Amino acid sequence: MRSGKSTIMCSSSSTAQKAAENIEDTQEEIVIPRRKTWDKLAVLQTLASTVNRDPTAAHYMFQDDPYLMPRNSANARLLSLSKESGRNAAKYIIKQFPQYFDKILAEPNVPCLMPVTLTPQLEGVNEEALRERINLRMMKASVDLFDQLLQAGTPVSLETTNSLLDLLCFYGDGKSVQEEQREEKEDLEESGVNASEQKTPKRPLQRGPRSSGSRWRENNDAERIFKIMPERNAHSYCTMIRGMAKHGASAKAYDMYTELLNERHKADVQTFNALIGAVPFLKDKSPERWELVKVFLNHMVQQEVQPNLLTFNAVLKTLRRCGGIGRSVAISVLKEMEALKIEPSLATYEHLLFIFYRAVDLGPSSIISEVLEDVEKRSFTAQDPDDANFFATAMQVCCDLKDIKLAYRLNKAMEKGDNWKFLDMSQLNSYWSKFFSLLCMMEQIDVVLKWYREMPPSLFYPSPKNIVDLLQALDAANHLEAIPSVWEDMKLLGFNRRQDLLEEILSLMSRDTHPEETQLAFAKCAEDIKNVHEQSWREQAPLAWTGSALGHVAVLFSRVGRTQDAWKVIERFQQANRIPTDRVMDEFLNCAKQTNSPDEAIKLVKLAVSLGLASAQRLKSRAEKEFELSESQRKALESIQPDSDSSDSDSDSDSDSN
The missing domain is CATH 1.10.220 (Annexin V; domain 1)
Known part of the structure; x- marks a missing residue:
């Protein structure tokens, strides 16, 4: 017994020892993870990933007002522009009349959502007041104060002068939005006219992009200030070059760049990007354009300026206007980007597709396949204003190539990550x-x-x-x-008022004979179209009946036995000065036979004779053979005598066709 007890005690102690060793081993393997920092939108993004798109719902932009839900693309564009206009109007009210929003009732108070003060707080003629007006983008006030400082003999620092040049070159000869709104308000107050009563705008309304001509006025404020500057640095020259290139004065920008080189200054990468983008306006021929681009690229190497993504995008955008040279050089430009470890953006691929796939001469499908291979692997962020054009351009290429597989791949890439935001x-x-x-x-x-x-x-x-x-x-x-x-x-x-669509849909429905259920549905559609025509006379541009549309509607009514409706449509041929075709007359005669309406057949023959149709004699013969006529009906039919000329012309045309 003692031995048994000792054995049990030994085994239990060994088991406990092994358990302790296992616990120690497991404790050594435990690694406490670092604290995870979640994004503020992580919960919303997780919830959004569990919800699929509702195909019956409209775009999220229009879901806040179901009564104004757009019906087509034109209404959708009008509504989106109206909403954006309303937001701009609200911003204008808040910025121009901040005194009415001085009471902060929001809880919690978010400073970035509060009105911004846009009126100058500093008075007097000094450089601090000038910097304040420059920060408020008050162009005219800044220039006036700068001139006052010069007249008073107060020197302006180079940094402040460059800031003023930045403002002037950004807007060119135009005015900032705040300044335009302020001047309009002052003019209205001086004239005593309410803004809602003003019907004629001060400036002509411009739609679409601005003209491609120069918008840089000769000897404007920027040029005048630049000439009188006692000291100029590279920033001054680069600002002028970018402003001239932006506002269409490409030749002046190139001359300013030559002056920069003569002063032994170096340009920055943004200046070179602007100059490369202005090359198509400096040279007319493709070889000359490409040679000038290479000159700028060589200057970047000499001045040790590192190119960026926008540099290569500017080169590709210029190659779009270089014809065959663009195709031969575009691939080498991409290889250079790869060598410098610069990832292409969507704008890079969009320029590439434009170069290789013209509407007249389509390039090989391998180019777009390789582009899609790269696009499918990434979720892009906006880096170039032309990034938004990629998906529409790529889908147009797929349509030109008639390649549905490429279109599916493109659509899958568009739905990946946040790529859909580029549309x-x-x-x-x-x-x-x-x-x-x-x-x-x-x-x-x-x-x-x-x-x-x-x-x-x-x-x-x-x-x-x-x-x-x-x-x-x-x-x-x-x-x-x-x-x-x-x-x-x-x-x-x-x-439902598009004449071309109505003609197309009526033509398809009336071309062949279909089962009874389908023919009834077609007749219902024809009735709706007929009502649309009849109700359109109240509108400014009423729909006009065409002979083909009348014939299609009459045929569709005849095939379902709606004799009276078909006859009303046929009578409209006379009102519309149209002539029904033989097919329409035969279909109505078949309908009259189906409904056993010999009186309708007799009226049809009379109408054919009154219209001088060549088929009048044939219709009369069919009515005599295919209908059971009473004595009075037979006499009425025999009394109808088709014109001999029309019957002769009918026989002559038959003989000619034979």
């Missing part, structure tokens, strides 16, 4: 419109309809061209029974 409202609609047109051209009809149900209105609003492409895809796939649903979408999009 603004107008480019978003253009991108998806091109993508949908390519789908209609290259994909199966089931895939096309799936995309069509999921894309609008959450992604884009179909254009009239998209509707035409969809109708042609339905026609090619012999899937015309889906036309009524497309017509309902056309009404929602506001396209």
Whole structure:
């Protein structure tokens, strides 16, 4: 017994010892992780990743006001511009009338959201007041105060003068937004006119980009101040060069760069970028442009200026206007970027696609494939103003190449990370419109309809061209029974008054005979189109009936046995000074036969005779053979005598065709 107890005690002690050793081993392996710092938006980003896009919802920009929900791309653009205009108006009120917002009622108080003081606080003629007006972007006041300082014999430091040059060269001969708003307000107060009553703007309204001509006035304030500066450094010259290049005075910018070299100063990388971008306006021929670009690049090497991403983008943007030289040099430019370990941006790829894929002469598809391989691996951030043009340009290339696989790859790359943010409202609609047109051209009809149900209105609003492409895809796939649903979408999009779309949809519905259910749906669409024409007379631009549209509607009514409606449409041929075709007359006669309406057949023959149709005799013969006529009806039909000239011309045309 003692031995057994001792054995048990020994085994238990050994077990405890092993357990203690295991605990020590595990304690040595434990590593306390460092404190994790989460982003402020981490929770919102995690929640957003669990929610998928609702294809039935509109763009998030328009969801705050369901009563103003846009129906098409034109309304969407108008609403987005209206909302942006409202935000600008609110900013204007806050900045111009800060005295009405002096009571801080916000809890908590966020200083960056409070009104900013835009009125000068320093008085007197001194350099401090000048710097304050420069920081407030008051161009005219800054120039006036600078002149007063010179007249008083007070020297202005080189740093302050360069700051004034920066302001003047940034805006050119124009005015800052704050200054324009301030002057308009003062003019209105002096004239005693309320801003809401002013109907004629002071300046002509400019739409689209400004003209490509020079907007740099001769001997403006920037040039005058630059000439009277007692001391100039490299910053002064570079500011003038960038301002001249920005505002279209490319020749003056190049002359200023020559003066900079003569003064033995060095330009910075932003100045070289501006000069390279101005090369197309300095030289007319492609070889001369490329030679000048190489001169600037060699000067950067000599002055030990390190190029950046915008430098190579400026080179590629210039190569877009160098014809065949651009194609032969563009790849070497990318290799140089790779050697300097500079990652391309979306603007780099956009310039490359423009160089190799022109509308007239398309380049090899391998270029865009290699571009997509790089784009698919990255989530881009904005580094160049031209970055926003990449996805729309790339989708246009896919459409030109008619390559649906490339389009799918591009769309997948666009949805990766935050790449979708590069598409603004107008480019978003253009991108998806091109993508949908390519789908209609290259994909199966089931895939096309799936995309069509999921894309609008959450992604884009179909254009009239998209509707035409969809109708042609339905026609090619012999899937015309889906036309009524497309017509309902056309009404929602506001396209029910587009003459070309109405002609296309009526032509497809009336071309062939379909099952009864489909024909009834087509007749319902034809009735809606007929009502649209009848109600349009109240509008400024009413729709006009065309002979083909009338014929299609009459055929669709006739095929479902709506004899009275078809006859009313046929009577409109006389009112619209149109002549129905033989197909329309035959379809109506078939409808009258189907409904056993000999009186309608007799009226049709009378109408054909009154219109002088060549088919009047043939229609009379059909009515005599295919209808059971009473004695009075037969006499009425025999009393109708077609014009002999029309029957002769009918026989002559038959003999000629034979």
